[in-house]
Amino acid sequence: MRLTTKGRFAVTAMLDLALRQENGPVTLSGVAERQRISLSYLEQLFGKLRRQELVASVRGPGGGYCLARDARTISVAQIIIAVDEPLDATQCGGKENCLDEHRCMTHDLWSNLSRHMFDYLDSINLHDLMVQQRERNSHKVVLHDHAPRACSTEPASVQA
Amino acid sequence: MRLTTKGRFAVTAMLDLALRQENGPVTLSGVAERQRISLSYLEQLFGKLRRQELVASVRGPGGGYCLARDARTISVAQIIIAVDEPLDATQCGGKENCLDEHRCMTHDLWSNLSRHMFDYLDSINLHDLMVQQRERNSHKVVLHDHAPRACSTEPASVQA
DNA sequence: TATAAAGTCGACTGAAATGATCGGGAATTG
DNA sequence: CAATTCCCGATCATTTCAGTCGACTTTATA
Numbered sequence: 001m002r003l004t005t006k007g008r009f010a011v012t013a014m015l016d017l018a019l020r021q022e023n024g025p026v027t028l029s030g031v032a033e034r035q036r037i038s039l040s041y042l043e044q045l046f047g048k049l050r051r052q053e054l055v056a057s058v059r060g061p062g063g064g065y066c067l068a069r070d071a072r073t074i075s076v077a078q079i080i081i082a083v084d085e086p087l088d089a090t091q092c093g094g095k096e097n098c099l100d101e102h103r104c105m106t107h108d109l110w111s112n113l114s115r116h117m118f119d120y121l122d123s124i125n126l127h128d129l130m131v132q133q134r135e136r137n138s139h140k141v142v143l144h145d146h147a148p149r150a151c152s153t154e155p156a157s158v159q160a
Numbered sequence: 161m162r163l164t165t166k167g168r169f170a171v172t173a174m175l176d177l178a179l180r181q182e183n184g185p186v187t188l189s190g191v192a193e194r195q196r197i198s199l200s201y202l203e204q205l206f207g208k209l210r211r212q213e214l215v216a217s218v219r220g221p222g223g224g225y226c227l228a229r230d231a232r233t234i235s236v237a238q239i240i241i242a243v244d245e246p247l248d249a250t251q252c253g254g255k256e257n258c259l260d261e262h263r264c265m266t267h268d269l270w271s272n273l274s275r276h277m278f279d280y281l282d283s284i285n286l287h288d289l290m291v292q293q294r295e296r297n298s299h300k301v302v303l304h305d306h307a308p309r310a311c312s313t314e315p316a317s318v319q320a
Numbered sequence: 321t322a323t324a325a326a327g328t329c330g331a332c333t334g335a336a337a338t339g340a341t342c343g344g345g346a347a348t349t350g
Numbered sequence: 351c352a353a354t355t356c357c358c359g360a361t362c363a364t365t366t367c368a369g370t371c372g373a374c375t376t377t378a379t380a
Contacts, residue, residue: 218327
C-alpha cells in the first residue's frame with residue numbers, strides 16, 4: 001500500500017472539512033491555513049477527491065467544499081485510494097509477474113499485507129475521526145458571522 | 161510504515177537464503193541470479209542485515225551468508241526494519257510535531273496503523289514463509305557438488 | 321605463496337515520485 | 351462588473367529509490 005503524505009494530507013484535510021461543514025462550504029484556503037498545507041497542493045488533492053465523489057464543490061463567493069456523503073459512509077481507505085491511486089503492497093501491482101513472469105516467492109505475503117491494511121483503514125470512517133477529535137478539543141466550535149451558503153445537494157445540518 | 165522494494169527484496173533474499181543454507185553459506189551472486197536482484201544492491205541490503213545480526217557472513221571462497229539465528233526467530237518485520245529503517249506511518253516519525261509543534265489531528269490514526277502493520281508482519285517469521293514456499297514447489301532441492309563450508313556458529317542442520 | 325572467490329565499504333548516479341508553485345481560466349454572487 | 355472561489359495544466363526543486371562502480375579485506379586452496 002502506498003502511504004505518503006499525500007494520503008495523510010488528504011485525510012487531515014477531509015477531517016478539517018468534516019468538522020466545519022456545518023457552517024456551509026469550507027474554503028480550501030481555510031483548510032490550507034489551519035492545517036499548514038499548501039493551497040495549490042490541496043487543490044490537486046481535492047480535484048481527485050471530487051472526481052471520486054467524496055466531496056462536492058460550490059463555486060463563487062461563499063463557496064468551497066462539502067462532503068458529498070455522510071461522514072459515516074466515507075472511510076479513510078477511500079480517501080487514501082482517491083488521492084494515492086494504488087492501494088497495493090505488491091511490487092507487480094497484482095499482475096503476479098514479479099519474478100520472470102511468475103509470481104515471486106513473497107507475492108502472497110504482500111498481497112495479504114495489502115488486504116490487512118485496507119481492512120483496517122476501511123474500518124475507520126470520517127465520523128469516527130470527528131468524534132475522536134472533538135473529544136480531544138473539548139468541543140471548540142468556531143462559527144462564521146455571515147450567513148453560510150448551503151452545501152449543494154447535501155441536507156446535512158446534523159447536530160444542534 | 162515504509163514499504164518499498166528495498167524491504168521486499170530483503171524479505172525475498174532472506175527467504176532464498178533460508179531455503180538454501182542447509183548446503184552451507186549462500187553467495188549473494190546466487191541470490192542475485194535466482195531472484196533477479198542486482199548484486200551490488202543486495203550487498204547494501206545484506207550489509208544492514210548483518211549489522212542487525214539477522215545474517216552472518218563467511219568470507220573467502222565457498223563463503224557467503226547464513227541466517228544468524230533460527231528462521232523461527234526472524235520475523236518479516238525485523239527484516240524490513242533492518243533495511244528500511246523507520247517502521248512508522250506518521251509524518252513526524254513519532255515526534256508529534258506534525259502541526260505547528262502539536263500533534264496533528266490524524267496523528268493517532270497513523271500511529272495505530274503503524275502498530276497494526278507491525279503486528280501483522282511481526283507475526284510472520286521466515287520459517288512460515290519457508291513452509292509455504294516448499295509446499296508450492298513440491299520440495300525441489302538443489303545440492304552443491306562440492307563439500308560446503310560450515311555456517312560459522314550456526315549448528316543448523318535441521319531436516320534429513 | 322599466489323590467486324581467485326567471496327564479502328566490505330563508500331561514493332556516486334539516473335530516474336522517478338513527491339510536494340509544491342505558478343498562471344490563467346470558469347463559475348457564481350452581489 | 352468585480353470579487354471570490356473552484357478548476358486545470360504545466361512546471362519545478364527536492365528527495366528517495368534502485369542501482370552502479372571501484373577499491374579493499376579476508377580466506378581457501380592449488
